[in-house]
Amino acid sequence: MSNIDTRLNVSPVPPDEIFALNGAYAVDTHPQKVSLGVGVYRTDDGKPWPLPVVQKAEKALVVEDDLFRHEYTAIEGDVPFLGIARDLMFGFEGKQSEEDAKARIGSVQTVAGTGANHLGALFLAYHMKPTNVWLSNPSWANHQTIWELAGVPRKTYPYYHAATRSFDFEGMMSSLESEAQEGDVVLLHACAHNPTGLDPNKEQWVAIADLCERKKLFPFFDSAYQGFASGSVEEDAWAVRYFFNNKPDMEMCVAQSFSKNFGLYGQRVGAFHYCNNRASVSIRDVVVNNLCHLIRGEFSMGPRVGCTIVKKVLNSDELTADWHEDLKVMSSRIKAMRKALYNELVRLQTPGTWEHIIQQNGMFSYTGLTPKQVYALKDKYHIYLLKSGRASISGLSQKNVAYVAQAIDDVIRNES
Known part of the structure; x- marks a missing residue:
């Protein structure tokens, strides 16, 4: 050397x-x-x-022969796709009106779930400056790398109880209760926790939401398996929707991936959603504007082909029903x-x-x-x-x- x-x-x-x-x-x-x-x-x-429904969508897209299929989209991504991705994630079956709920969410397209996690980490590092991000121990190894590159100090909360091979709910709550500081980010797996396969039950999710609200922590959901884990998109989004609908005064965000649930691993289809609290809906477009500033400097806009497939499927009642069967x-x-x-x-x-x-x-x-x-x-x-x-x-x-x-x-x- x-x-x-x-x-x-x-x-x-x-x-x-x-x-x-x-x-x-x-x-x-x-x-x-x-x-x-x-x-x-x-x-x-x-x-x-390759999911049968994806193959159907691909064949239909070939027949359509859209002359614009290789053109640029917007910096925030394919806008119709973003609305579909948002609706799939949040459902809007809570107490708020649909219009008010959607007004809280700023969405941009990303390079799959990894890109959504990275963009979210970078955005929070620049604009919220958290003292720490809390990752589960263990977590997806790439979470460590993503937050390290964003320059945010990482801490871990207990998650896996080795002796019983079970979710360590008490350890998680005790650690966050005693050590997490106001403004810290808490990384949560929306379902099918990677690597343990252990998820909180609904009662535990409620307690986690209460703790985040009370201590003014910032929940960051990584949703990589919606529909793939249980076969139900509603069940796998339960935690995200509970936080969003029942804690409207708390800000949060979601990194959403379509790699697993559509089998589009190499197409890199993802979205990042920033949820303002109900008192801050007026800054949604400013949030998107700042996210676009980061996107423009990194990759200009999300890939087009994969999101077009997702959009084709979820815009059709027939193909959506087929997709639900493929998930099962x-x-x-x-x-x-x-x-x-x-x-x-x-x-x-x-x-x-x-x-x-x-x-x-x-x-x-x-x-x-x-x-x-x-x-x-x-x-x-x-x-x-x-x-x-x-x-x-x-x-x-x-x-x-x-x-x-x-x-x-x-x-x-x-x-x-």
């Missing part, structure tokens, strides 16, 4: 674990290899599943694979308790496996999951679930 002539001050950063794991899986030639790392939906044959297909298969893995581990009398696998929700399971056990699964059985023990349930199938369960049983018994 001493012979390199450069003005750069750079040091190696650790590779992203998920993408590194996926790369190792890709070059593995073992016939029984299993990928439980990357968070994408797979069929029981282990193949990608995906969520049902995930639930079935959870049950199948649990049944196999029980049949094998694998040491430990495994009820958490079927109690968790969404794409991921925090299995409780140790890093040593995870490495053993990869080295001996060619089964790939994160060193934290997080497994992507969509990588399981009727063909490999018994193999995976037997491998887990083996590495646990050999370690004990």
Whole structure:
């Protein structure tokens, strides 16, 4: 390094674990290899599943042959899409009138959920200057990177109780109650918590909302799995809608992704919604204006093709009904694979308790496996999951679930 002539001050950063794991899986030639790392939906044959409703929309768009389909949109994005995305997220079935509710929300298009999280973090760092952002322990690893790059100090609140493999509600509330300061941001997963698969129940969500309101904390929702987690877009948006409708004097925001629920992983479809309190609706357009200032300097406007597909589907009652059926297909298969893995581990009398696998929700399971056990699964059985023990349930199938369960049983018994 001493012979390199450069003005750069750079040091190696650790590779992203998920993408590194996926790369190792890709070059593995073992016939029984299993990928439980990357968070994408797979069929029981282990193949990608372009949603049938998305394929219908794509065919219709080809026939329409819109001459403007590759043109620029606005800096805030495709405006009709933003209205659809907002309505899907918030529902507007609360006590406020629909017009008043919509007047509180400023929306812009983003580069998927990651872009929405990043834009929101940057906007708050510039214009609210929070002392800290509170992330769950554990959380999606990219949350740490996003807020680090935004320059906001990160703190964590307890979320996972390892001994019981359950949501640590008491730990979360106690930590935020005693340590969080007025104006701090609290990052909340709207549903299907990544990586644990553990969500607060509705009573707990109510208590979290009350705490945020009382301590004047700023809720930042990351909604990556609406409709994918339970099969119901209403159920998966319950927490966001409760906060918005029942705490109208509290500001909040939502990062919304369409990667999982439409299977548009590579199309990067997302939105960011800033919710003013009901006394500040007059500044909504100023908020959007400032968000656009950041967008213009970073990527000018959101991608067009993916949001056009979403817009095509959700503007049609028939296609929307088809989409709801596709969501049920995906969520049902995930639930079935959870049950199948649990049944196999029980049949094998694998040491430990495994009820958490079927109690968790969404794409991921925090299995409780140790890093040593995870490495053993990869080295001996060619089964790939994160060193934290997080497994992507969509990588399981009727063909490999018994193999995976037997491998887990083996590495646990050999370690004990």
